[in-house]
Amino acid sequence: MVRREGGVQFRTMRIPIETFRLQNGLFVSLSEDHTAPIVAVNLWYHVGSANEPPGRTGFAHLFEHMLFQGSADVQANEHFELVQRAGGTLNGSTWLERTNYFETLPSNQLELALWLEANRMGALLPAMTQQKLDTQRDVVKNERRWSMDNQPYGSWLEKLPALCFPPEHPFHHSLMGSMEDLTAARLDDVGQFFATFYTPDNAVLSIAGDFDPNEARRLVERHFGPIPRGGRKPALPDMSLPPVFGQWKREVVPDDVMLPRLFLAFRSPAFGTDGYYPASVCGAILGLRNGSRLKRRLVREREVAADTTAFTFDLAKGSDLLVVDVTARPGVPAEQLEQEVAFEIDALVRDGVSDAEVERALALIQTMFVSSMQEAGERADKLSLFATYFGDPNRLNEEVDRYRAVTTEKVNDFIRERLGENNRASLVYVAREDAPGELVGSDASAEAR
Amino acid sequence: MTAAPTVSRSPRPVPGAPREYSFPRFERRVLANDMRLVVAHVPKLPLATVVVLLDAGAICDAEGAEGTAQLTAKMLLEGTESLDGAELAEAFERLGASIESNADWDAAAITMTTLVEHLPGAFDLLRDVLLQPAFRVREIERLKAERLAELLQMRAEPRGLADELFAKLLYAPSSRYARLEGGDEASVERIDRQAIVDFYRSRYVAGGTTVVVAGDVTTDRAEALVNQAFGKWEGRPAERVSGDTRPARTDRAVHLVVKPDAPQSELRIGQVGIPRNHPGFFPVNVMNALLGGLFNSRINLNLREAHAYTYGAFSGFEWRRQAGPFMIHTAVKSDITDAAAREILYEVDRIRSESVAPDELSLATSYLTGVFPIRFETTTAIAAALSVLMLHGLPEDYYDRYRDNVALITTEKVLSAAQRYLDPSAFQMLVVGDPNIVRAPLEAMQFGPIILYDAQGKEI
Numbered sequence: 060m061v062r063r064e065g066g067v068q069f070r071t072m073r074i075p076i077e078t079f080r081l082q083n084g085l086f087v088s089l090s091e092d093h094t095a096p097i098v099a100v101n102l103w104y105h106v107g108s109a110n111e112p113p114g115r116t117g118f119a120h121l122f123e124h125m126l127f128q129g130s131a132d133v134q135a136n137e138h139f140e141l142v143q144r145a146g147g148t149l150n151g152s153t154w155l156e157r158t159n160y161f162e163t164l165p166s167n168q169l170e171l172a173l174w175l176e177a178n179r180m181g182a183l184l185p186a187m188t189q190q191k192l193d194t195q196r197d198v199v200k201n202e203r204r205w206s207m208d209n210q211p212y213g214s215w216l217e218k219l220p221a222l223c224f225p226p227e228h229p230f231h232h233s234l235m236g237s238m239e240d241l242t243a244a245r246l247d248d249v250g251q252f253f254a255t256f257y258t259p260d261n262a263v264l265s266i267a268g269d270f271d272p273n274e275a276r277r278l279v280e281r282h283f284g285p286i287p288r289g290g291r292k293p294a295l296p297d298m299s300l301p302p303v304f305g306q307w308k309r310e311v312v313p314d315d316v317m318l319p320r321l322f323l324a325f326r327s328p329a330f331g332t333d334g335y336y337p338a339s340v341c342g343a344i345l346g347l348r349n350g351s352r353l354k355r356r357l358v359r360e361r362e363v364a365a366d367t368t369a370f371t372f373d374l375a376k377g378s379d380l381l382v383v384d385v386t387a388r389p390g391v392p393a394e395q396l397e398q399e400v401a402f403e404i405d406a407l408v409r410d411g412v413s414d415a416e417v418e419r420a421l422a423l424i425q426t427m428f429v430s431s432m433q434e435a436g437e438r439a440d441k442l443s444l445f446a447t448y449f450g451d452p453n454r455l456n457e458e459v460d461r462y463r464a465v466t467t468e469k470v471n472d473f474i475r476e477r478l479g480e481n482n483r484a485s486l487v488y489v490a491r492e493d494a495p496g497e498l499v500g501s502d503a504s505a506e507a508r
Numbered sequence: 509m510t511a512a513p514t515v516s517r518s519p520r521p522v523p524g525a526p527r528e529y530s531f532p533r534f535e536r537r538v539l540a541n542d543m544r545l546v547v548a549h550v551p552k553l554p555l556a557t558v559v560v561l562l563d564a565g566a567i568c569d570a571e572g573a574e575g576t577a578q579l580t581a582k583m584l585l586e587g588t589e590s591l592d593g594a595e596l597a598e599a600f601e602r603l604g605a606s607i608e609s610n611a612d613w614d615a616a617a618i619t620m621t622t623l624v625e626h627l628p629g630a631f632d633l634l635r636d637v638l639l640q641p642a643f644r645v646r647e648i649e650r651l652k653a654e655r656l657a658e659l660l661q662m663r664a665e666p667r668g669l670a671d672e673l674f675a676k677l678l679y680a681p682s683s684r685y686a687r688l689e690g691g692d693e694a695s696v697e698r699i700d701r702q703a704i705v706d707f708y709r710s711r712y713v714a715g716g717t718t719v720v721v722a723g724d725v726t727t728d729r730a731e732a733l734v735n736q737a738f739g740k741w742e743g744r745p746a747e748r749v750s751g752d753t754r755p756a757r758t759d760r761a762v763h764l765v766v767k768p769d770a771p772q773s774e775l776r777i778g779q780v781g782i783p784r785n786h787p788g789f790f791p792v793n794v795m796n797a798l799l800g801g802l803f804n805s806r807i808n809l810n811l812r813e814a815h816a817y818t819y820g821a822f823s824g825f826e827w828r829r830q831a832g833p834f835m836i837h838t839a840v841k842s843d844i845t846d847a848a849a850r851e852i853l854y855e856v857d858r859i860r861s862e863s864v865a866p867d868e869l870s871l872a873t874s875y876l877t878g879v880f881p882i883r884f885e886t887t888t889a890i891a892a893a894l895s896v897l898m899l900h901g902l903p904e905d906y907y908d909r910y911r912d913n914v915a916l917i918t919t920e921k922v923l924s925a926a927q928r929y930l931d932p933s934a935f936q937m938l939v940v941g942d943p944n945i946v947r948a949p950l951e952a953m954q955f956g957p958i959i960l961y962d963a964q965g966k967e968i
Contacts, residue, residue, distance in 0.1 A: 094552045096881060136813055167523045209666055209771050355597075422602055422603060425604055430555060433553055
């Protein structure tokens with residue numbers, strides 16, 4: 060590869076990582092960095108929307124809201140208040156495969172974050188009431204309206220997985236949940252979900268920043284040690300799927316939008332597998348920043364798109380999705396947009412990518428990675444990610460090498476295997492008034508062109 | 509609910525003493541051609557962020573040609589005399605450099621982050637970007653079309669539409685602030701290559717331009733890089749343009765932007781605020797944190813946690829060189845739009861009529877002082893903070909004294925800031941929503957006359 064002799068040198072950046080496991084199964088990663096008096100605490104529970112039982116879509120996320128409603132020794136909203144009073148930032152987020160909770164604080168406040176997280180892991184239920192559930196249910200319904208229902212294209216995050224995963228697959232259903240299922244959620248569900256999934260053996264804890272490792276270990280043992288191990292958590296069904304969709308899936312969504320927009324998805328190798336890295340580089344070649352292929356071709360040269368990007372969902376179980384996201388220029392109809400994008404993907408399958416494109420993508424990925432490691436919160440989050448999915452936070456230090464191992468040939472192999480007509484799913488947004496009757500609605504039947 | 513298993517729980521911890529922190533040391537230098545250089549040597553990781561700050565913000569746009577400042581700034585990355593736009597983007601990105609260029613109200617800024625080993629190559633490119641932009645007509649026309657796409661998208665996106673229209677309608681029609689920062693369809697259409705070249709020639713000059721460098725770079729090395737790239741650049745500072753910040757009206761009004769069948773109303777309430785470099789900055793900042801700046805602020809706890817009207821409700825001052833908008837913003841279910849507005853006004857009245865409790869005050873002051881180091885973890889954040897310092901002419905020790913200044917705020921100062929800088933009798937309210945549901949209840953509130961608009965912001 061030309062790249063090795065070229066300007067791009069992957070600088071070795073090793074992040075110190077120590078790990079241990081408590082008796083109750085809680086896995087802990089520590090990463091010291093004393094450049095500023097800041098510490099980040101990050102807890103991942105290995106439960107997400109994929110674990111929701113039928114009729115309870117959106118529950119994992121609603122439950123995340125309930126975790127800010129207090130615990131045995133913490134009043135409702137006091138979690139926020141205590142952390143902010145301490146000069147910290149905090150939040151939580153829910154994804155298909157995991158739910159995370161995190162705080163970044165002045166380093167002398169490390170114990171506060173550990174105490175708060177342990178208090179709700181160990182003793183959430185005494186604080187749960189019907190009224191709190193009703194309030195948070197309405198807050199979440201408003202979140203749904205805000206982020207999806209009253210937002211142009213907002214439903215894509217619900218519609219794209221639904222189009223790409225078969226109905227019985229745990230990634231198929233909505234992360235935000237349907238209004239009906241949110242309405243149906245009961246206080247008993249909160250108790251059951253907590254007992255099943257919010258246990259130390261189903262969680263990983265990461266601490267990054269300015270702390271003494273012996274002291275941190277002592278504090279973790281003190282606060283999390285007494286929490287009992289969980290029972291058996293119901294196993295997810297087999298998540299594996301064939302490497303390709305086997306057809307060109309397609310759905311047209313009439314929406315309150317001014318410009319057509321296409322989400323074109325490809326089934327791709329699961330996050331963190333050897334096959335993931337060429338897929339990730341392919342995504343960067345296609346859609347990362349202004350020098351990317353689709354920006355150049357569709358925005359700059361053909362002038363048919365107003366904007367383009369590409370990304371992976373980073374799903375670690377079974378398979379992942381690589382998504383190309385293209386918004387039309389005014390005056391360009393959806394059909395033309397689809398054809399132009401398909402033309403570019405076909406050209407990619409036919410001709411492959413160049414060494415220069417791979418070099419550009421890798422150089423950007425490297426700078427982004429180093430940049431992200433400046434933040435304690437980001438370090439802790441990545442430690443949790445690799446600990447949750449692979450039981451190995453040291454994978455963080457291998458990321459650069461794994462990307463470095465991606466060659467032009469590997470990207471082109473990925474493209475040939477996964478970007479063909481038998482592995483495409485088009486989610487097309489069109490303005491309501493422009494939606495021709497026969498196109499409207501879901502058409503998941505074979506439509507390979 | 510059944511009792512939870514009892515776990516022996518530990519008592520609330522008491523924090524130890526905080527470790528000292530100071531904002532990164534920085535050095536200022538003035539170069540021979542009157543460029544200003546500010547460098548913070550932060551050697552944590554082999555990275556650097558460079559910001560080139562030019563007195564070429566949207567405030568400088570000529571009347572009828574709004575959008576020129578943003579188009580000019582964006583055109584810098586659309587090609588130089590030797591590289592076309594695609595080649596230029598690729599040249600930066602093969603160095604792993606992320607770069608963007610845009611203009612806000614007060615300044616144009618090029619912001620670049622790269623590994624330090626690539627700085628010489630990146631500065632070579634940056635020199636051509638600033639000194640030899642090609643301004644090719646084809647790229648100008650493409651960016652104009654992209655701005656039109658952005659405007660179309662904005663009209664269909666209730667959140668962005670509410671923000672933009674509200675910020676605009678606060679100001680008297682003669683004010684530059686009463687028109688969109690990036691221009692509208694008519695003004696953008698009028699901008700041609702000559703207009704961009706003229707704007708560039710008059711405002712992109714060495715004199716008064718600031719380069720901020722934050723990262724693993726010493727001041728001497730940064731100065732050498734900047735001198736090599738820009739040493740031959742010339743030009744005296746262009747005249748500073750001041751905005752007109754008179755409000756559009758002195759009585760209250762409800763501005764209802766019609767979005768039929770909207771499942772939520774985007775609600776904005778506020779007025780013209782104060783300039784960034786203003787003696788009231790610290791008390792106002794603390795007051796706002798308590799009113800609607802923090803998650804546990806009065807407005808959010810009331811609207812979200814007590815009433816479940818919304819996913820979130822917040823307030824804030826938009827800081828500009830001249831007085832920017834003060835805006836309370838939320839999105840609520842359509843049928844309780846009036847109730848939500850009433851609760852917001854109640855909280856504004858409350859913070860203006862009685863002192864906050866010392867314990868409540870300390871929520872804001874301890875947050876703002878404690879979170880200070882967390883705001884500056886990255887080279888990008890440090891460079892942005894130094895850009896703010898330079899842009900607004902804040903004192904050299906501004907960041908060193910920041911936490912002391914916050915700690916000096918008393919409950920009396922919060923009360924007087926609320927009374928002095930919030931004037932509900934002059935508040936404007938904007939709703940993007942379904943008039944069939946929201947209009948009658950808003951009329952019944954008697955907040956002020958109701959004025960209807962279409963998504964273009966035209967009265968109907």
